Amino acid sequence: MLQELSRRERKKIQTKKTIAGIALKLFFSKGLNETTVAEIMEKAALGTGTFYNYFESKEAILKYCLAERIESAKQTCEDIKTSSLNATLKLSQMLQAVGKTHEENQLLISLYMKFYHNPDKGDKKAPHGEWFKEILSTIIIEGQVKNEFRKDIPPEIIIEMFSGILQSTMSSKLEFSFIANINYKHSLLLEGVIKRNDGEV
Structure with missing residues (x-):
């Protein structure tokens, strides 16, 4: 019975993924407002x-x-x-990543931003949340402990700068790919x- 339930749950998860995948393709090609639920489900062969x-x-x-992403x-x-990377x-x-x-x-x-972002607010949220800052904080502190990073700079400042890189790249209008921009x-x-001469410290 437990095995049957597990199989049923797996099928539900797969059905949800199928519906979402079909819907996204339609949203991208036609637009969200122009796509109907009936159209999505017809392509999914479901009621x-x-x-x-x-x-x-x-x-x-x-x-x-x-x-999911x-x-x-x-x-x-x-x-x-x-x-084990430094x-x-x-x-x-x-x-x-x-x-x-x-x-x-x-x-x-x-x-997502079009349908969930309030245009009255100036903030655009990056595709990450507090978890990103938590992982970032752990790595920054590790780098300071191991003398890879300067210890005279508070970790919060370094975290803010790295978060700012993502934020500014998201809103950039420059004609570079996202990855090139962030790099x-x-x-x-x-x-x-500042350009430094070879051998200059």
Whole structure:
């Protein structure tokens, strides 16, 4: 019976993923408002009423899909945090992981912001949350303990700067890819903007 229940739950999860995947393709090609629940479910070969067993609205699909992407990025960052890399490489790889998540899901994030972001507020939320700052904090402190990072700078300042890199890259209008943009800023943060001669300390 437990095995049967588990199989049933797996089928429900797969059905939810199928509905979400079909819906996203339609949202991207036609637009969210122009896509109907009936159309989504017809392509999923399921009854229209079944939709509401999984999602309360079309907009809820955006939340679900973005949450899945963020959870995947979070797991990648957790793996980086616990790896044997030094703190500098961990920071670099974390920015790459979160940056890649954003770059690969720009259409989804754009739709999400359109339907969930309040235009009266000036804040745009990055595709990460407190978990990003928590992992970042752990790595920064590790780097200071191991003398990789300066100890005269409070960890909070370094965390804010790295978070700012992501935030500014998200809102950038420059004609660079997201990853290229974030890599330039990361390099500037670590190495500075002043050109140094070979051998200069």
